[in-house]
Amino acid sequence: xxxxxxxxxxxxxxxxxxxxxxxxxxxxxxxxxxxxxxxxxxxxxxxxxxxxxxxxxxxxxxxxxxxxxxxxxxxxxxxxxxxxxxxxxxxxxxxxxxxxxxxxxxxxxxxxxxxxxxxxxxxxxxxxxxxxxxxxxxxxxxxxxxxxxxxxxxxxxxxxxxxxxxxxxxxxxxxxxxxxxxxxxxxxxxxxxxxxxxxxxxxxxxxxxxxxxxxxxxxxxxxxxxxxxxxxxxxxxxxxxxxxxxxxxxxxxxxxxxxxxxxxxxxxxxxxxxxxxxxxxxxxxxxxxxxxxxxxxxxxxxxxxxxxxxxxxxxxxxxxxxxxxxxxxxxx
Amino acid sequence: xxxxxxxxxxxxxxxxxxxxxxxxxxxxxxxxxxxxxxxxxxxxxxxxxxxxxxxxxxxxxxxxxxxxxxxxxxxxxxxxxxxxxxxxxxxxxxxxxxxxxxxxxxxxxxxxxxxxxxxxxxxxxxxxxxxxxxxxxxxxxxxxxxxxxxxxxxxxxxxxxxxxxxxxxxxxxxxxxxxxxxxxxxxxxxxxxxxxxxxxxxxxxxxxxxxxxxxxxxxxxxxxxxxxxxxxxxxxxxxxxxxxxxxxxxxxxxxxxxxxxxxxxxxxxxxxxxxxxxxxxxxxxxxxxxxxxxxxxxxxxxxxxxxxxxxxxxxxxxxxxxxxxxxxxxxxxxxxxxxxxxxxxxxxxxxxxxxxxxxxxxxxxxxxxxxx
Numbered sequence: 001x002x003x004x005x006x007x008x009x010x011x012x013x014x015x016x017x018x019x020x021x022x023x024x025x026x027x028x029x030x031x032x033x034x035x036x037x038x039x040x041x042x043x044x045x046x047x048x049x050x051x052x053x054x055x056x057x058x059x060x061x062x063x064x065x066x067x068x069x070x071x072x073x074x075x076x077x078x079x080x081x082x083x084x085x086x087x088x089x090x091x092x093x094x095x096x097x098x099x100x101x102x103x104x105x106x107x108x109x110x111x112x113x114x115x116x117x118x119x120x121x122x123x124x125x126x127x128x129x130x131x132x133x134x135x136x137x138x139x140x141x142x143x144x145x146x147x148x149x150x151x152x153x154x155x156x157x158x159x160x161x162x163x164x165x166x167x168x169x170x171x172x173x174x175x176x177x178x179x180x181x182x183x184x185x186x187x188x189x190x191x192x193x194x195x196x197x198x199x200x201x202x203x204x205x206x207x208x209x210x211x212x213x214x215x216x217x218x219x220x221x222x223x224x225x226x227x228x229x230x231x232x233x234x235x236x237x238x239x240x241x242x243x244x245x246x247x248x249x250x251x252x253x254x255x256x257x258x259x260x261x262x263x264x265x266x267x268x269x270x271x272x273x274x275x276x277x278x279x280x281x282x283x284x285x286x287x288x289x290x291x292x293x294x295x296x297x298x299x300x301x302x303x304x305x306x307x308x309x310x311x312x313x314x315x316x317x318x319x320x321x322x323x324x325x326x327x328x329x330x331x332x
Numbered sequence: 333x334x335x336x337x338x339x340x341x342x343x344x345x346x347x348x349x350x351x352x353x354x355x356x357x358x359x360x361x362x363x364x365x366x367x368x369x370x371x372x373x374x375x376x377x378x379x380x381x382x383x384x385x386x387x388x389x390x391x392x393x394x395x396x397x398x399x400x401x402x403x404x405x406x407x408x409x410x411x412x413x414x415x416x417x418x419x420x421x422x423x424x425x426x427x428x429x430x431x432x433x434x435x436x437x438x439x440x441x442x443x444x445x446x447x448x449x450x451x452x453x454x455x456x457x458x459x460x461x462x463x464x465x466x467x468x469x470x471x472x473x474x475x476x477x478x479x480x481x482x483x484x485x486x487x488x489x490x491x492x493x494x495x496x497x498x499x500x501x502x503x504x505x506x507x508x509x510x511x512x513x514x515x516x517x518x519x520x521x522x523x524x525x526x527x528x529x530x531x532x533x534x535x536x537x538x539x540x541x542x543x544x545x546x547x548x549x550x551x552x553x554x555x556x557x558x559x560x561x562x563x564x565x566x567x568x569x570x571x572x573x574x575x576x577x578x579x580x581x582x583x584x585x586x587x588x589x590x591x592x593x594x595x596x597x598x599x600x601x602x603x604x605x606x607x608x609x610x611x612x613x614x615x616x617x618x619x620x621x622x623x624x625x626x627x628x629x630x631x632x633x634x635x636x637x638x639x640x641x642x643x644x645x646x647x648x649x650x651x652x653x654x655x656x657x658x659x660x661x662x663x664x665x666x667x668x669x670x671x672x673x674x675x676x677x678x679x680x681x682x683x684x685x686x687x688x689x690x691x692x693x694x695x696x697x698x699x700x701x702x703x704x
Contacts, residue, residue: 070596097602110593114615123611127601173597 014082015043016213017067017181022076024059024066028286035285036062038237038293040076041312044181044230049207049214051224051245053260054234057282060217061105063234064183067215068100069093080181098128098177103203105186107166111158117144117169118154124176143172148202164195168202175206183215188223200227221264225249230318233257236293237285239312243319253321253330255298292323300325364695371691374684381681385501389459392495393473393481396651398457400480400490402429405667406440408485408493415447423449426479437666448474450481485669487659493669497677500651504633504678507567507652511632512625514571515578520621522575523582524609528590537583540576548573548631549638556644563646570635574628581624585617619696626689630682637678653678 020041026034037059044050052060066073069085078085085096104110111120118140130136141151147168158166167187174182184203188196204227207214218224224231225245232242233256241254252258259278280297283289289296295305304324312322315330323329366372384391409424426446430439454473460466474481484493526536543551555569589595590613598608633653639645640654641661648655653674660670 065596068600070599094602097600100600102597102600104593104597106593110597112594112612112616114618115611123598123603124601127603170597173601177601 016046016081017044017215018077018079019043019063019067020077020079022063022066022078023074024062024071025074032286035237035288037066037073038288039309040234040237040239042230042232042239042242044213044215046180046213047211048229049216049227051228051231052215052217052234053219053221053224053231055219055282057236057285058234059237059285060219060234061185062237064102064185064215064217068102068183070102099180101174101177101179101182103167103170103174103182103184103187106190107163107170108158108190110170111166113158115158116154117156117158120158120169121154121173121176124173128177139176143176144169146175146206147172148198162195163191164199167191167195167199171199171202171206175210178210179212181213181215183217185217186219187216189218189220196223203227221249221260233260236282236288238293238309239322240294241319241321241323242312243316247316247319253315253319253326254294254323255300255325255329256294259299300329361695365691368691368694370687371695374687374691377684378681378688381501381684382505384498385505387461388495388498388502389461390467390469391471392492392498393454393456393470394492394495395457395459396491396496396499398491398495400486403427403480403482403486403490404438404488405663405670406480406482406486406490407667408669409442409482411450411483420447421449423447424474424481426476446476446479448476448479448481451475484673485667487656487667487670488663493656493673496651496656497653497673500653500656500674501677501681503563503646503650503652504636504654504681507563507570507636507646508629508633510567511570511574511636512629514567515574515628515632516621516625518571518575519578520582520614520617522579523617524586524613526579527583527586528605528609528613533583536579540579540583543572543576544580546573548635552635552639553642553644556639561644561647563650566636566639566645570632570639573635574632577628578621578624581620582614582617585620586613589613589616619692623689623693623696626685626692630685630689633678633685634682 022037022040024037026036028034040059040063042050052063054060062071065071067078067085069078069088073086076086080096080100083096085093085100088096115123118137121140121143122136125136125139130139137154140154144151144153149165149168149172153161153165158169161169167190171187187203188199191199200223203214203216206212216224216228228245230243231245231248233240233248233254235256240256241248241252248257249261252261263278278297283293283296289306291304291306291308292298292301292310295301298305302325310322310324312320313326314320315326388396406427409427411422411424413419413422415423425442425444426448427440428443428446430441431437432439450472451474452472454470454475455468456470456473458466458468472481480486480492482492482494484497486492487496522536522540526533526540546554552566552569552573555572556565559565559569595608595612598612603611636645636652637654637657640648640652641658643658645654646652648658656674657671657678660667660672660674663670
């Protein structure tokens with residue numbers, strides 16, 4: 001029933017998802033504007049996993065939802081398979097809904113507490129017009145098995161499951177419509193550490209088996225390194241750096257990425273690390289700093305940083321950085 | 333519900349552990365509810381009351397409209413067990429009737445010779461149970477055709493108050509129930525609209541506020557006056573009066589649920605909005621709704637009685653607790669039981685509903701029932 005990745009053609013040139021200049025501003029009380037996502041661009045090739053990392057408040061969740069139009073973006077494009085989702089009418093979007101799915105952060109509030117598991121997954125099957133009857137029960141059992149649960153669990157309620165199991169149910173629901181593109185919004189951050197690895201391995205395994213294209217939103221750099229082919233680093237609604245994971249992790253070019261990687265814990269007490277101090281908190285998105293949004297916390301900031309929003313420069317193939325000093329810092 | 337605990341593939345040890353863990357939500361609710369003794373007592377009282385009202389034809393010894401000219405304004409009779417020091421089982425004394433020569437008032441004396449044993453499943457008047465079947469079996473009665481058993485006395489036309497209280501209960505409870513139904517229909521609709529659609533929230537909430545600004549009874553009187561006095565219009569008017577309260581409860585909960593990921597998941601699956609509203613939102617509003625509905629049930633019974641008492645409600649020909657009190661008012665000084673017992677019926681029923689509502693509220697408190 002579930003196709004394997006080999007069936008999909010690898011047209012490496014056209015990405016499955018291309019986000020261009022995506023912007024989301026919330027207008028709050030008194031006309032104050034929250035700049036949640038500003039001019040975010042990146043693309044995701046078919047069958048790959050892209051990690052979207054950043055501190056809390058960096059707009060990564062909003063970006064993920066805006067791509068799926070669960071939140072209406074203010075401007076910008078989210079091109080999926082050649083079609084700009086942001087330009088579609090609500091009705092036209094419905095046809096695309098089942099090709100786009102989302103896995104939520106909180107496994108407790110992402111399942112309706114009054115519905116049994118088979119009804120929750122059945123709702124997803126309804127969405128693609130799956131017939132009722134014996135076949136459906138088989139399909140639910142198949143999906144539960146796919147995510148490592150027992151088919152006997154189908155008649156239970158969500159409260160009878162642990163967080164990890166619920167997250168698996170959430171994954172089964174997302175996969176029930178056989179989507180092409182899945183946004184995983186911090187799918188393991190609410191789970192116990194012992195369970196995190198299991199769910200991550202499941203996601204990784206499913207991604208490979210089903211040839212899914214995945215946008216993996218996380219604040220955990222080690223998880224992203226483990227799972228993702230490419231990584232996009234966000235700060236205060238803007239993309240700081242993006243590129244292939246291996247290159248970004250080995251050779252971070254943006255001061256923010258460097259700081260993030262330096263503060264990430266390394267499970268080896270003997271490793272000497274030169275910590276780049278990252279003082280203070282992320283500024284308010286109500287009133288983001290002028291120019292480079294990171295300059296207020298950047299150890300290398302110069303007056304010029306305040307003048308203009310730095311352009312995103314490609315430093316190597318697919319590796320782009322938004323920092324005016326990245327050249328001199330690299331050589332320094 | 334039992335099929336949930338079946339887990340044939342798991343190892344036996346794990347099986348037992350899961351059995352211990354898997355109490356169904358209904359079981360958990362019931363366990364917590366039974367700790368609330370007043371609420372449990374109230375629930376049983378209401379169940380028994382509802383059954384008595386439903387089967388009033390059988391439980392009541394006489395028909396509600398049966399006029400006894402020779403037994404008007406008879407006082408309530410006590411049930412005795414011992415006659416002249418001898419145990420004879422439950423019985424009532426017959427009444428002898430006299431007319432006061434000066435005031436021409438009818439006076440009743442208990443006749444110590446007339447022992448009327450209470451017969452259970454007594455054959456009395458014929459009745460037709462909702463057109464389903466005909467019978468003449470009553471729960472209790474007395475054999476003597478010239479005497480009656482009037483536990484709660486009779487009214488000015490000699491109608492048995494006990495029987496009328498039961499039949500009235502049928503009407504009053506039905507009115508309460510229908511008012512809750514009408515109020516729910518309107519309130520849920522308005523509440524869901526206001527809570528789910530940001531743009532509708534302002535206008536709908538102002539409408540709700542405007543309706544809540546009127547005193548309940550006053551608005552009900554105005555509506556009945558506009559619609560014309562009939563039982564159906566009383567129900568409709570009270571339904572409109574109480575709808576805003578339900579709307580507020582539904583709106584408040586909807587505002588919270590709207591933002592929850594499972595609603596977002598449904599949107600991501602392109603589930604149609606009306607389905608989301610019913611399946612995901614309304615289904616999770618049922619707890620506060622149920623609590624509020626219980627209170628409105630009580631309020632509606634009270635309001636209906638108030639309207640009937642004021643003479644703008646249900647026609648006096650239809651026995652409700654309100655109309656009974658209304659009739660009894662003129663005899664308040666001489667035959668207080670005509671007013672007293674329907675009044676007590678209202679008090680106890682409303683109290684029971686309120687206690688039940690309190691119990692339900694504690695029970696379904698979101699802080700306690702987070703996972704249910």
